[in-house]
Amino acid sequence: MMTAALLALLLTQTGNTEAPPAPETALRSLPMLGAKEEPMPVLRYGAPTECTHLMPTPQAPVLRYRVQCDEATRRCLAAPQKELNADGTESTRTLERVPGCNELPNVSRQRAEAGFVFVPAIAETPPGWYRDERGRVMQFNFDLHRRVWLGGGWTPQWRQGEERALSRGRLDFGIVTETPGWRSRRVHRVTLFDTELVLGEQSSLDATLLRYDTNARPTQPFIRVSTFIGKPRRTDLSLDLGTWLEVLHLEQVRRGGIDTSFLTLVGGQLTLDLWHSVDLSSYVRVRAGPSLEYDRTHSFLTLVPGAALEGDLTLDDNGFHHLTASAETEKILLAKRVDGRPLRPERLRLRAGYEVILLAINDQPVSLVLEGRGQWRDDLGGVPPAWEWSAHTGLRFSLWAPARRSATSMTAR
Known part of the structure; x- marks a missing residue:
């Protein structure tokens, strides 16, 4: 009786342009899904897919399916073409992030006659995405090296010899992307509009x-060392050099009621990777080189080498x-004499941060940011040099963060 009621319901559906309703006798001749497997298999993304009809049952009251068949095992994986409601019935929402399929409503009969069995499955997803048993898709893999971010939080500061500055908040914004180069042996990384605004006491x-x-991974080693004590052995030493360029870096600092402003017109450095991951997205490196800086407060140009x-x-x-994490030092050269600071001032900055994704809203990640910084500098005229330490805790919303290049597709649920 339940099956007959489902068939009657399907026959009365109107407004569906995908395929006209089939007569009840035709529906009864369709093959049915087999028993559900655990874990549920998943269709393979990019594999040839057929869209066909299967017999609705009380356990699977769905007519239209996406099917991928294996000729060797005579086994077909079948996933509903549309998202399912909470009660398992077919909804009007089409599946998201699936490639097209060949519309062959009667191919299921031909497959069944040839001895194929149909196994309940979950529709395929692109790499980095997850689909639940109702067919709803969500992103579970994020590349934080390719995103547009907007964040904010609390940033207290402790300056040596002064009271703690607790009434401080920070806003940050930026765009970053990276692209693999020749044969994935070089990564080009671009950051635009990287901005941090600290409001409240000791603003900046x-x-x-x-x-x-x-970042680069050369095809040939820079030095090959051969040893001949016992069995001959060869050790390859690489020299993974890269470049670092900065254009128009503005820094404005208020300390002790005194405002100071610096504008780096351009800076160029060479980088040397001490370690990097296979895909070059993670690294530990050193870099060094000069930059041309304009002291906007005192109106003169300086040369600032740094490492x-x-x-x-x-x-x-x-x-x-x-x-x-980073540790950076700079020394200001060719500066004019300024009251209250040495002729060749220095800067030392320490920084360590951790970011973890908490959840995603419309597949855009929201992350928790924890950070600590230390700084010593004597380039602020009239401000005694001292160590200052700050902490930051806040949230960051990434407006665009695609899946990582190394992401894989679901294989089972």
Whole structure:
């Protein structure tokens, strides 16, 4: 009786342009789904797919399916063409993020006559995406090196010899993307409008128009060392050099009621990877080189050589855990004498941060950011040099964060 009622319901459906309703006798001749397997298999993304009809049953009250068949095993994986309602019935919502299929409503009969069995399955998904048993899709893999981000949080500061500055907040914004180069042996990374605005006590602004850097994995070793004690052995030593470029970096700092502003017109450095991941997205490296800086407060140009040790690590395959750290030093040369500061000032900056994705809204990740910073500088005229330490905790919303290049597709549920 339940089957007859389902057939009657399907016969009365109107407004569906995908395929006209079949007569009850035709529906009864359709093959049925087999028993459900655990874990449920998943259709393979990009494989040839047929869209066909199967016999609705009380356990699977669905007519239209996406089917992928294996000629060797005589086994067909079948997933509903539309999302399912909570009660398992077919909804009006088409599946998202699936490729097209060949519309062959009667191919299921031919397959059944040839001895094929139909196994309940979940529709395919592109790499980095997940589909539940109702056919709803969601992203579970995120590349934090390719995104547009907007964040904010609390940023207290402790400056040596002064009271703690607790009434501080930080807003940050930026765009970053990376692209693999020749045979994936080089990665080009571009950051645009990287901006941090600290409001409240001891306010500051740090904004960079453009930052470009590369990581490389040469095909040939830089040095080959052969040893002949016992069995001959060869050790390859690579020299993974890259470049780092910064254009229009503005820094405005208020300390002790005194405002100071610096504008880096252009800076260029060479980088040397001490370690990097296979896909070059994670690395530990050193970099060094000069930059041309304009002191906007005192109106003169300076040459600022600098060096840094920095790391950028993605700690898991799906990109949920992200760790950064750096230690950077700079020395200002060719500066004019300014009251209250030495002729050749220096800067030292330390930084460590951790970011973890908490959830996603419309497949856009929201992450928790924890960060600590330390800084010592004597380039602020009239401000005594001292160590200052700050912490940051807040949320960051990524407006665009596609799946990582190494992401894989679902294979089972």
